[in-house]
Amino acid sequence: MAGTRTAATVAAIRTAALELATAHGYQQTTVDRICERAGVSQRTFFNHFPTKQDxxxxxxxxxxxxxxxxxxxxxxxxxxxDALAMITLPGAEDIARMxxxxxxxxxLAAHVARMDAVADEIRELVLLRLRRDRTGTDSEQEQDAAMVACLLAGVVRWGALNTASPASSAPCPVTAARACLDRITSTDTRTNQE
Known part of the structure; x- marks a missing residue:
């Protein structure tokens, strides 16, 4: 029961923060205003979120x-x-938040810092798989793992920006990213010549 109440409180705080920032902008959205809108005390807010950013x-x-x-x-x-499948991106309900x-x-700077931590974790996981599956020097495997992590970070960023775009109609950022990657990495070089 306590878990349900906690989840409801967290959701109320997030919703209040989002509604206020949408209406008034992030800078004008204070913790006091969020707490008032969510019907919680500042103590409750800070029990769930260390900062307004969070x-x-x-x-x-x-x-x-x-x-x-x-x-x-x-x-x-x-x-x-396989690496793309590891990433869980924000869903369509978070378009306004993005x-x-x-x-x-x-x-955005704080979001990028968090993304860097995810990219580091991906790089380590890719390196483990490369060491299992492929031959090559440690340096080559580390470069390959870093490249995959950078590519995935780019896919995540693209997905977030695509999701955040008002004109976006992509139902799932990962699906849209896969389709885009397929188009640009395709070996089909046909052109529209008549």
Whole structure:
């Protein structure tokens, strides 16, 4: 029961923060106003979120899906596809939140720092798989792992920006990213010549 109440409180705080920032901007959205809108005390707010930024970023930062990560480590499919499957991106319900994050330099910088931590974790996981599956020097494997982590960080950033775009109609950022990667890495070089 306490878990349900905690989840409801966290959701109320996030919703209040989002509604206020959408209406008044991030800078004008204070913790006091968020608490008033959510019907909680400042103490309750800070029990769940260390800072105002966290009320926006905790739900907007991509994370690694544990089951997909285990599958990646034992997987035998295409490395980039398997790595993409590890990432859980914010869903469609977070489009407004991503608009705020990408429009505020302070939030965007914090979001990028969190993304860097995820990229470091991905690099380590990719390196483990490369060492299992491929020959090559340690230096080559480390470079390859760093490249995959950078590519995935770019995919995540692209997905967030694409999701945050008002014109975006992509139902799932990972699906849209895969389709885009397929288009640009395709070996089909046909042109529209008549």
């Amino acid at each position: 009320a926006f970023l905790d739900h907007a930062t991509p994370c690694l899906d544990e089951k997909a990560t285990r599958g990646f480590l034992v997987g035998t499919g295409p490395l980039l596809d 608009r705020i994050v990408t429009s505020c330099p302070e939030l």
